[in-house]
Amino acid sequence: MHSRVDQFMEMARKEMKNELSQTFLKLVTFWAPILRQTALSSFPDPVAAESYSRAIRAEVIERLPELLEEFEKNAISRGVKVIWARDAAEANNIILDIAKRKGVKYITKGKSMITEEIGLNDHLIKNGIHVYETDLGEVITQLLSLPPFHLVGPAINVPPEKISEIFLENGILKEPTTDPVTLGKAARMFLRKKFKALDMGIVGVNMAIADTGSFINVENEGNIRMNKSSPKTLIAIMSLEKVVPNSADAIHMIRMLIRNCNGRKITSYVSFDTGPKKADELDGPEEIYMVILDNGRSEIYKDFKARSILKCIRCGACLNTCPVYMKIGGYPYGFVYTGPMGQAINPLLLGIENTTDLYRACTLCGSCKQICPAGVDPPTLFLEYRSRAIRMKNAKDNWTLLSRLANTVVTVFSFGMSQGWAWSLGVKCVRPVLNFLSKDGYIKDIPMGIQGWFSCRDLRAVPEKTFHERWKDLQNKPVPLADIAKKEVI
Amino acid sequence: MKVSLFIPCTVDIMLPEIGVATYKLLSRLGEQPIYHPEQTCCGQPLFNAGYRDQAKRVAKHFINVFGNDECIVSPAGSCVSMVKYHYPELLEDEPSWCDRANSLALRVFELSQYIVDNLGVTDVGATFKGMVTYHESCHILRGLGVSDQPKKLIAGVKDVQYVDLNNSTVCCGFGGEFAVAYPEISEAMVKDKAQNFINTGAEILLLCEPGCLLNIGGYLHRNHPGKRAMHLSNFLANNGKEV
Amino acid sequence: MSMQAREEILGRLKSVRKNTPAARPAKPVLSEINLDKGQLLQRFTSELNAQTGTVYQAKDKEDALRILSEIASAETLKFVLTTSDDIYGIDIRAFGSQNNISVSTVQDFSDRDAFRELAFTVDAGITSADFAVAETGTIGVIFHKDQPRLVSIAPPVHIAILPVDKLYPIYENIVEQVFRNTDKIPSQFSFITGPSATGDIQGVHFKGMHGPAKIFVIFIMNK
Numbered sequence: 014m015h016s017r018v019d020q021f022m023e024m025a026r027k028e029m030k031n032e033l034s035q036t037f038l039k040l041v042t043f044w045a046p047i048l049r050q051t052a053l054s055s056f057p058d059p060v061a062a063e064s065y066s067r068a069i070r071a072e073v074i075e076r077l078p079e080l081l082e083e084f085e086k087n088a089i090s091r092g093v094k095v096i097w098a099r100d101a102a103e104a105n106n107i108i109l110d111i112a113k114r115k116g117v118k119y120i121t122k123g124k125s126m127i128t129e130e131i132g133l134n135d136h137l138i139k140n141g142i143h144v145y146e147t148d149l150g151e152v153i154t155q156l157l158s159l160p161p162f163h164l165v166g167p168a169i170n171v172p173p174e175k176i177s178e179i180f181l182e183n184g185i186l187k188e189p190t191t192d193p194v195t196l197g198k199a200a201r202m203f204l205r206k207k208f209k210a211l212d213m214g215i216v217g218v219n220m221a222i223a224d225t226g227s228f229i230n231v232e233n234e235g236n237i238r239m240n241k242s243s244p245k246t247l248i249a250i251m252s253l254e255k256v257v258p259n260s261a262d263a264i265h266m267i268r269m270l271i272r273n274c275n276g277r278k279i280t281s282y283v284s285f286d287t288g289p290k291k292a293d294e295l296d297g298p299e300e301i302y303m304v305i306l307d308n309g310r311s312e313i314y315k316d317f318k319a320r321s322i323l324k325c326i327r328c329g330a331c332l333n334t335c336p337v338y339m340k341i342g343g344y345p346y347g348f349v350y351t352g353p354m355g356q357a358i359n360p361l362l363l364g365i366e367n368t369t370d371l372y373r374a375c376t377l378c379g380s381c382k383q384i385c386p387a388g389v390d391p392p393t394l395f396l397e398y399r400s401r402a403i404r405m406k407n408a409k410d411n412w413t414l415l416s417r418l419a420n421t422v423v424t425v426f427s428f429g430m431s432q433g434w435a436w437s438l439g440v441k442c443v444r445p446v447l448n449f450l451s452k453d454g455y456i457k458d459i460p461m462g463i464q465g466w467f468s469c470r471d472l473r474a475v476p477e478k479t480f481h482e483r484w485k486d487l488q489n490k491p492v493p494l495a496d497i498a499k500k501e502v503i
Numbered sequence: 504m505k506v507s508l509f510i511p512c513t514v515d516i517m518l519p520e521i522g523v524a525t526y527k528l529l530s531r532l533g534e535q536p537i538y539h540p541e542q543t544c545c546g547q548p549l550f551n552a553g554y555r556d557q558a559k560r561v562a563k564h565f566i567n568v569f570g571n572d573e574c575i576v577s578p579a580g581s582c583v584s585m586v587k588y589h590y591p592e593l594l595e596d597e598p599s600w601c602d603r604a605n606s607l608a609l610r611v612f613e614l615s616q617y618i619v620d621n622l623g624v625t626d627v628g629a630t631f632k633g634m635v636t637y638h639e640s641c642h643i644l645r646g647l648g649v650s651d652q653p654k655k656l657i658a659g660v661k662d663v664q665y666v667d668l669n670n671s672t673v674c675c676g677f678g679g680e681f682a683v684a685y686p687e688i689s690e691a692m693v694k695d696k697a698q699n700f701i702n703t704g705a706e707i708l709l710l711c712e713p714g715c716l717l718n719i720g721g722y723l724h725r726n727h728p729g730k731r732a733m734h735l736s737n738f739l740a741n742n743g744k745e746v
Numbered sequence: 747m748s749m750q751a752r753e754e755i756l757g758r759l760k761s762v763r764k765n766t767p768a769a770r771p772a773k774p775v776l777s778e779i780n781l782d783k784g785q786l787l788q789r790f791t792s793e794l795n796a797q798t799g800t801v802y803q804a805k806d807k808e809d810a811l812r813i814l815s816e817i818a819s820a821e822t823l824k825f826v827l828t829t830s831d832d833i834y835g836i837d838i839r840a841f842g843s844q845n846n847i848s849v850s851t852v853q854d855f856s857d858r859d860a861f862r863e864l865a866f867t868v869d870a871g872i873t874s875a876d877f878a879v880a881e882t883g884t885i886g887v888i889f890h891k892d893q894p895r896l897v898s899i900a901p902p903v904h905i906a907i908l909p910v911d912k913l914y915p916i917y918e919n920i921v922e923q924v925f926r927n928t929d930k931i932p933s934q935f936s937f938i939t940g941p942s943a944t945g946d947i948q949g950v951h952f953k954g955m956h957g958p959a960k961i962f963v964i965f966i967m968n969k
Contacts, residue, residue: 022685029691040949061774072767078759091931097752107748149955150946169949176947193947201955208900208956209866225925235899235942235957241934242895243862253755260921265773268917279882281797281943281957284936285924291933293891295852295861307751311758336674340691374685376678376692377551379645396589399553420554427549427557431564433541440516455724465686469693470721473517480515480522484538487526 014129016363017160017347021370024345034162034342037170041163045333048276049384055278066269067388069262070324073254077314077323080223080256081305087226091288094302101131104306108133108215108248111302112142115246117213121204123230123237124148125217126164126327127252127306129349130362133215145207147236152200156183162343164329164351165274170342204236214240214298218251219326220266224259227287228303231267231280238282247289247298252306254323260285266326269386273328313361318397322357324387329354331381331391337374346371353381353391360398366405372398437481444475506534507569509577509586509611512544513713521713524740525578525614532622536576539568547585551679555593562590566603574621575611578736579713580643583613588646613643614736615711619652626659631743634664636705638696638719638732639672640712653711653735660739668708669699677718693722701730707743708732778881778915786880786913787965793883797940798953799961801883803910806968807835810907814841814872817962821903823847827865828872829893833907834966838872852894865896870903871958875938877920878913878963882939885963886920889934898938904958906938910965 017024028034056062073080085095098104112120120137122128122144134144134155146155153168154161156179161167168176173191180186180196185203190196216237220229228249230237241247257263271280290297314320332338332352343351348359356375360368372395382390406416429435450456451474458467466472506529510522529536546561565586569575577583590604618624637657643649657665676682676692696719700708708723710716710732720732737746781789791801804810814836817823825848828838842849850868855861865871873893877886885906889895898904914920917937924935942957953959 022687026687029687037949056774057777058774061771064771065774068768068770072770075765075767078756081759082756096748097755098748099751099754103747103751147956148946149944153946166946166949168946171947173948193950194952196947197944197952197955204956205866209862225928225931227925227931233943234955236955238895238899238936239956242899245858253759260925261918264917264921278793279884279937279939281940282936282938284934286934287931288933291890294889294933295855295858295891295894296865296896297889297894297933305755307755311755314759315762317762336676336692337688340688374681374688376641376674376676376681378641378674378678380641380672380674383645396551396553399551400555401553403553403555423549423552423554423557427546427554427560430543430546430549430561433543436543457725463683465683465689466721468686469690469725470682470718471724472717472721473724475516476519478519480510480519481540483519483523484540487523 014132014160014349016359016367018359018363018368018371020347021345021374024347025341028342028344029340033172034170037162038339038342041166041169042333042339045276045330049273049330049333052272052276052278062265062269063386066266066386069257069266070326070387073257074320074323076258077254077256080258081253083223084221084226084256085305087224088288088303089226091226092301093226093288094300096302096304098304098306098308100308104131104250104304104308105133105136107304108250109137109140109142111246111248112137112213113140115213117142117246119143119145119207120213120215121145121147121207121211121236121240122151122214123216123232123240124151125215125250126349127217127250127308128215131306131308145204147204147240148232148234149197149200152204153179156180160344160347161349161351164327164332164343164354167343208239208243211240211244213246213248214244215248215250216240218249218255219270220263221251221256222260222263222285223256225287227260227285229263229267229283229285231271231283233281235282238284241284241286241298242296245299246302247300248302248304249286250304250306252308253310270326270328273330273384273386309362316361319361319394321389322354322361322394324389325354325358326387327354328386330384330386331389334380334384336376336378336380354389357389357391357394365398365401369402372402437479440475440479448474504534504574505572506536506617507572507575508536508538509545509569509575509582510538510542511577511579511582511713513717514578517717518713518734520746521578521734521736523746524734524736525576527740528614528618528627528736529576532618532624532627534622542568545582545585547582547589548679550585550589550593559593562593562604563600566590566600566607569611570603570607573610575607576614576617577611578614578711578734580613580640580647580649580711581714583611584642584646586611613647613649613711615652615656616647616649619655625655627656627739629659629739629742630661631738632662633707633743634666634703634705635707635709635738635743636666636668636700636703637671638668638675638700638708638710638715640710640715641674643711644672649711653709656735656739657709666703666705668703670695675715675719677714679714682718689718693718697722697727697730700732701727706731707738709735709738711735776881776916781880781915786915787910789880790878790883790913793880794940794961794963795883797883799883799940799963802962802964804964804966806966810836810964810966811841811844813964814905815845817905818845818847821870821960823869823903825868826850826870826872827868827897827901828852829874829897833872833874834909836907836966852892852897861894862896865900868901870905871897871901872905872907873898875906875908875963876912877923878908878965879915879917879920879937880913881916884917884937884939886924887936887938888924888932889936890932895934899957902954902958903960903962904938905962905964907964907966910967913965
């Protein structure tokens with residue numbers, strides 16, 4: 014997917030004025046935490062359940078290479094063709110190659126964020142293989158060329174009129190309609206024809222089980238089971254952090270994933286594939302190709318201060334609790350991954366220097382960290398990226414005059430902040446300047462400075478005396494112990 | 504017990520009455536607050552902006568100033584969070600400083616946390632006839648796990664009526680540089696906060712974070728004059744009157 | 747090329763120091779393990795009902811046939827595909843002839859294309875199920891030569907029949923069995939909870955997106 018991170022604020026402004034987006038954001042972010050809480054309360058001890066899932070993901074990170082090798086060995090022993098891909102280009106070419114060898118004219122796809130990350134659809138289409146997304150939300154975003162609005166419901170905000178129009182254009186719908194169910198059923202009938210004649214399906218992987226070589230998909234619609242049942246060839250693609258040690262761990266993670274994702278306790282289908290079909294089976298893939306994708310993750314793995322993002326299980330709970338996401342929705346994040354987890358991973362995939370807004374547009378409120386079932390700590394990651402960005406901006410071979418100036422000013426400040434007398438002096442100098450602009454004890458605006466504050470807020474004028482300066486007076490006037498009723502002004 | 508006052512930069516410069524209120528409360532409760540005049544700032548703004556080298560310098564100064572104190576109390580959760588959780592991280596590659604930071608982390612407390620948990624007090628002798636509500640600032644709530652303590656102190660106020668704030672745990676949109684760098688998003692967040700406050704019908708919105716106070720207070724002053732936000736220390740020390 | 751990619755990727759992953767993973771906390775215990783047989787059935791039923799699935803308790807084979815006829819009538823089934831003539835002793839062909847319903851059996855097919863064509867055409871798929879889970883009203887199906895995959899996903903209605911003694915409290919009880927014998931792990935195993943569903947357009951929820959819109963589970967109480 015092409016990154017549009019540089020349009021962050023432009024998109025954010027647009028989305029904050031978009032009534033439909035705002036309605037959805039309010040609904041999603043109101044209901045999702047309630048549903049999640051209710052679903053989690055089905056555990057006798059939800060806190061223990063969360064600690065356990067965090068422990069599993071933490072262990073996976075520490076054991077990642079060994080778990081991947083174990084998974085590969087077991088998958089191969091079941092007849093899966095395991096292929097490793099270093100980057101997007103390699104993965105895309107591997108998949109195209111298989112499609113060409115099989116002579117397929119089209120493929121159908123289950124929802125897979127990493128295929129969007131690597132731009133698989135475009136690559137296949139450019140090379141003459143038609144791609145049909147089959148997850149309803151993805152069908153819509155594909156046809157409308159939209160980025161995802163939400164991790165789990167990528168097209169949930171799209172008006173039915175727009176969907177009707179694009180469905181009519183693409184032969185999915187015969188008569189215009191704005192009824193979501195009619196639209197959905199039309200997509201069903203259209204895609205059923207594709208499933209019926211399908212030769213090759215492509216799916217993502219929610220979890221790969223190391224000790225059996227199995228992979229798991231969770232879904233509500235049934236399109237992934239179709240992709241894994243109908244055609245003779247199946248390609249599964251997983252990013253390398255999706256492995257878990259065993260099926261018991263997988264079950265626990267699935268319970269946590271789904272509760273955090275959409276407040277259900279389980280999805281309609283949770284299917285486990287362990288090798289292609291046996292010789293005497295009447296359906297299922299004769300061949301399964303498992304593409305294990307790196308695309309920057311092994312480098313992230315080596316980066317001990319950033320690798321914790323690899324624990325993410327893509328549940329989307331962080332989106333539903335983020336006060337910034339609640340206001341701007343998915344589009345401003347400009348890439349396949351949105352919300353706090355997108356802010357955490359996109360800088361590592363796209364470059365810290367290209368994604369400034371993603372790690373700065375956060376109040377560090379910690380809501381996402383608190384609820385993450387995998388134990389990811391986005392605010393800590395953002396602070397790390399901010400620090401790296403400053404270092405990069407001031408690197409020997411990379412500095413600009415502005416960054417050097419800023420750095421110098423901050424250094425001067427830090428010296429001032431390390432000496433009591435310098436601090437006091439600094440305040441004494443700044444106070445009259447700021448208060449010159451104040452009226453009735455409040456500053457309404459400061460020309461040429463921190464405009465952002467004053468766009469909607471006033472700032473109280475700087476008081477005549479700092480606490481430092483009042484301390485001397487405080488010391489001279491001891492506070493009577495029982496003196497409560499009288500108003501005291503010092 | 505000699506309690507050392509850690510008065511954050513926002514309080515020192517912009518909201519000194521919070522420092523005075525903190526001093527008064529602790530004095531009344533029998534503590535003997537001392538104040539190191541060489542203190543300046545915990546360095547959080549620098550750290551949050553990514554200037555770690557400079558933040559380190561400020562952190563070392565802080566550790567020098569407060570390093571020998573048995574007990575340090577501050578009316579700002581985000582600053583306490585900075586010292587407790589980020590100082591050891593900031594200084595991890597300098598072992599002796601890191602040790603001192605780790606030791607200091609155990610001795611620094613947010614004000615309401617200190618009064619309720621360490622002193623075991625919930626009634627500080629305050630009175631207020633009126634309705635109040637409470638905004639749970641992010642660093643206090645999720646950083647320090649402090650939520651019951653301010654509410655207990657509010658409940659201990661004679662004659663007070665308390666009403667819950669809708670979405671009390673949602674961020675107010677301050678976030679330090681965030682409010683300045685992303686004003687439109689910040690405005691959308693503080694607007695919600697203000698509206699939730701107005702919807703309660705409460706007279707005062709109480710909070711324990713000076714940054715939140717500047718943000719919400721500044722927004723209320725511009726858009727809803729007459730509605731006020733107040734720091735809990737100030738509210739308790741002065742019976743809800745503005746000083 | 748894949749070998750080279752593999753060596754590079756694993757090489758990078760292995761190049762960093764490995765920390766010993768922290769000991770795990772205790773695995774949370776689930777309350778469902780304490781339910782008795784009656785409670786398990788009650789729980790299964792209420793969970794599946796909440797997903798709009800229907801649960802029947804058939805006293806015996808005859809009762810099961812009667813229930814099948816009831817479903818066939820309510821859903822106006824004309825043409826069904828079943829995994830077997832005989833599902834836990836229930837004669838599906840008899841059901842078909844009693845109700846004037848055309849029944850195709852998996853055994854009728856050797857060609858996967860023809861089978862697939864039919865699976866997408868029928869009104870309902872009738873299958874056995876290997877397990878049921880009270881925790882969430884879920885059935886578990888092992889796929890193999892006598893239990894192809896499409897029967898339970900392509901038709902708009904799915905009817906699953908199983909003995910009640912296959913009802914367990916939690917998923918672990920099933921997964922243990924499915925994966926215990928490494929020589930006998932099925933090519934595919936699926937948990938199925940309720941019908942296919944989506945809410946992707948405007949959050950408006952409906953059943954039967956790609957898979958069945960309706961699911962019926964018949965427990966045989968006495969063999």
